[in-house]
Amino acid sequence: KVKNRLEILSSNAVSGLVLVIFFLLLFLPGWIGVMASFSLPIAVLATFGLMPSFGMNLDAITILALVIALGMLVDNSVVISENFARLKKEGQDSLEAASESVKQLALPISATAFTTIGAFLPMLVTQGIMGEFIKFIPIVVTLALLISLGESFFLLPLRLKYAGDRQDATPMSESNGQTKVENLNHSVDERSDWFDKMILRFETLMEKLVIHRYKVALGFTGLLVLSFLMMGVFNQFILFPAEQTEVYVARFETAAGTTLEQTSSLSQTLTKKVKKALGEDVRSIVAKIGSSEDQPGDLKGKEGNNVGILTIFVTDEAKFDLDYRVALKKLREINLPELVRLEFSERINGPPVGSAINATFRSNDRGDLNSMVTAVMGKLKEVPGVFDLKTDEVIGDDEVFLDIDHGKVDQLGLTVNELGSTVRTALSGSIVSDTTLRNKEVKIRVKMDPKDRQSIEDLKKLKIMDRSGNLVPIGQLVHFRQEQGTPQVKRFDFKRAVTITGSVDETKITSSEANQKLKSFYTDLYAQNPSVSLVFGGQEESTKESMESLAKAMVIALLAIFALMVFVFNSYLKPLIIMSTIPLGLVGFSISFFLHSKPISFLAMIGVVGLAGIIVNSGIVLISFIEEMRKEGSAPLSEILIKASGMRLRAVVVTSLTTISGLFPTAYGIGGSDAILVPMTLAMAWGLVGGT
Numbered sequence: 001k002v003k004n005r006l007e008i009l010s011s012n013a014v015s016g017l018v019l020v021i022f023f024l025l026l027f028l029p030g031w032i033g034v035m036a037s038f039s040l041p042i043a044v045l046a047t048f049g050l051m052p053s054f055g056m057n058l059d060a061i062t063i064l065a066l067v068i069a070l071g072m073l074v075d076n077s078v079v080i081s082e083n084f085a086r087l088k089k090e091g092q093d094s095l096e097a098a099s100e101s102v103k104q105l106a107l108p109i110s111a112t113a114f115t116t117i118g119a120f121l122p123m124l125v126t127q128g129i130m131g132e133f134i135k136f137i138p139i140v141v142t143l144a145l146l147i148s149l150g151e152s153f154f155l156l157p158l159r160l161k162y163a164g165d166r167q168d169a170t171p172m173s174e175s176n177g178q179t180k181v182e183n184l185n186h187s188v189d190e191r192s193d194w195f196d197k198m199i200l201r202f203e204t205l206m207e208k209l210v211i212h213r214y215k216v217a218l219g220f221t222g223l224l225v226l227s228f229l230m231m232g233v234f235n236q237f238i239l240f241p242a243e244q245t246e247v248y249v250a251r252f253e254t255a256a257g258t259t260l261e262q263t264s265s266l267s268q269t270l271t272k273k274v275k276k277a278l279g280e281d282v283r284s285i286v287a288k289i290g291s292s293e294d295q296p297g298d299l300k301g302k303e304g305n306n307v308g309i310l311t312i313f314v315t316d317e318a319k320f321d322l323d324y325r326v327a328l329k330k331l332r333e334i335n336l337p338e339l340v341r342l343e344f345s346e347r348i349n350g351p352p353v354g355s356a357i358n359a360t361f362r363s364n365d366r367g368d369l370n371s372m373v374t375a376v377m378g379k380l381k382e383v384p385g386v387f388d389l390k391t392d393e394v395i396g397d398d399e400v401f402l403d404i405d406h407g408k409v410d411q412l413g414l415t416v417n418e419l420g421s422t423v424r425t426a427l428s429g430s431i432v433s434d435t436t437l438r439n440k441e442v443k444i445r446v447k448m449d450p451k452d453r454q455s456i457e458d459l460k461k462l463k464i465m466d467r468s469g470n471l472v473p474i475g476q477l478v479h480f481r482q483e484q485g486t487p488q489v490k491r492f493d494f495k496r497a498v499t500i501t502g503s504v505d506e507t508k509i510t511s512s513e514a515n516q517k518l519k520s521f522y523t524d525l526y527a528q529n530p531s532v533s534l535v536f537g538g539q540e541e542s543t544k545e546s547m548e549s550l551a552k553a554m555v556i557a558l559l560a561i562f563a564l565m566v567f568v569f570n571s572y573l574k575p576l577i578i579m580s581t582i583p584l585g586l587v588g589f590s591i592s593f594f595l596h597s598k599p600i601s602f603l604a605m606i607g608v609v610g611l612a613g614i615i616v617n618s619g620i621v622l623i624s625f626i627e628e629m630r631k632e633g634s635a636p637l638s639e640i641l642i643k644a645s646g647m648r649l650r651a652v653v654v655t656s657l658t659t660i661s662g663l664f665p666t667a668y669g670i671g672g673s674d675a676i677l678v679p680m681t682l683a684m685a686w687g688l689v690g691g692t
Helices: 002-027 030-037 039-054 060-071 075-089 094-125 128-134 136-154 156-166 194-211 214-233 261-283 316-320 324-332 368-381 406-411 416-427 458-459 513-526 538-569 571-578 582-595 604-615 616-633 637-647 649-669 678-691
Strands: 245-255 282-291 303-314 339-346 355-360 386-391 399-404 430-437 440-444 461-466 471-473 478-483 495-506 535-536
Touching: 002 030, 002 538, 002 649, 030 039, 030 075, 030 156, 039 060, 060 136, 060 495, 060 604, 060 649, 060 678, 075 094, 075 136, 075 156, 075 649, 094 128, 094 136, 094 604, 128 136, 128 245, 136 156, 194 214, 194 637, 194 649, 214 582, 245 324, 261 282, 261 316, 261 324, 261 339, 261 406, 324 339, 355 368, 368 386, 386 406, 386 478, 416 461, 458 478, 471 616, 471 637, 478 513, 478 616, 495 513, 513 535, 535 538, 538 571, 538 604, 538 616, 571 616, 582 604, 582 678, 604 678, 616 637, 616 649, 637 649, 649 678
Parallel strands: none
Antiparallel strands: 245 303, 245 339, 282 303, 355 495, 355 535, 386 495, 399 478, 430 440, 461 471
16 A cells, blocks of 8 residues: 555656646746756655654655645745746846845745644644544644755755856846836836736736725625535535545354354355455455454454454455445345344545444443433434444353252252253363373363254253262253343443444435434433433544544644734734635635535545645735835835735746645546545645635
């Protein structure tokens, strides 16, 4: 898997690099674009080199973090290079233009880098298994951005000077020697490339938007309301969607008392049925008897002679082309009457999160507990899309009790101990002697042949010698009584507990919706069983823990971003204006996931948190430029807003396009698709489109 993901990373990195260079050359003149593009491989290689120093290896999560950072590593270079090109047009020489560009943009560029870092680092507060799962994402992104920032300040200016010396400068004529801040009414003739004409049209559009700013604000508010509506109503939330599933699991259970050999034989029959159901999509099937644990600590697993598990591996073609819901539907049509229970499930791409339904009921009143569990199970079975419901009560094999006729036993001069010893010797055997074989002591155990101890009738024929030397059948002295095995008593927080687990068909109902229905059933029945309490586990517990941690991370990220911008602008109002662009990212995020028919997942929400730091970068650079123009010129604020938007359009478009182009190859699998990489990159790419 690591090898495949490395191939996907390298392929998508090459695709992203090609797109980044394409956009740089498209928007930045000649050699300047080429020199700016070198920032990407330098930053990536330096990050690779430093990762082992932080105890990180190449795995799914570190690769995902590198893919996320890929498009952002040239943002600083783009802004400095664009400003360098503008200063060259105004007549400055290469050395002066390079040093002046870094000097002018050092503070806003540092702020953009640290706001992005400020959005990712709070992810480290995520708790539990999810926190362990994603902890290297913020570390890798932070490391890559810091390297990129240093490269932009110390290495890029040298390359820009070289590019400027090779490229003929085209300074403005003396008659038009004023800066663009002073000469706000420049014409198309003063512009040198195709994008300058686009800027003029954009300024015309901005003029209309500024005039009708209240209508524009109302329109964007409507889009925000629509995006929240789509997220809450139309988009499903699934913690880790089972996309690109390559492993399916079949847990089965036979009747109590089944031998290991019989269970193994049934597993072979089941394997043939699975092969027939999935056909050529099956690559291999591995069977394990005596345990149904898929992985260590698997809460769904059991142990015993009558349980087993099949691990079904599908082909690479089926991984991408066979929808896991279709595969599960085919598998669940398999019927094997000899099995007491047969469950099929998919192995998700992500950390183990437990069953879709996992609810623990607690009470010291056994009657209330059994009544509540039975009633809730009955109601859940009627919910469409809910299946494989079971409790965690473990009931052993049937037990045989011996009711002794003490009068007859006393008349024959026998004892209870002698009766028990006879039965135990017949079933388990007794050690009668020992011997030495090859210098090792070996104990000799004597017990009945298995064919002579198959049933209670065989036990009744056992004979015991009385004090007179007569052999008496045990069946004349005791009454054999067979009863169901005693259930194991399980406790949770010092109370007797029973846990209900189950699966869901995500085409009909999500895990979250099913658990909400279970909670409502419990609430309705609580008055009848007041001693019973309810605790959720599995996906519901993981979802709750994950979303609470993400909410904390988002709050910390927003506070960090706000604090950094207050430091840069020495103002509270300007940071709030810039941060108002963050909700606009939700427009692109929610619409894209709806149109792609993808559920909102944990990794997608991680992308939204990271998006908050990226989406404000353009605003920081734009507001910084507006402030410079207000200090240098005396034009009205509305005119400065229009001209500043036009003059910074190139930098904003190029930085956004390079970031998006770094994400799109992975989001759409241009160089190879991996389900674990898609949600976050898709969320960030389209969120950035909406925010820009």
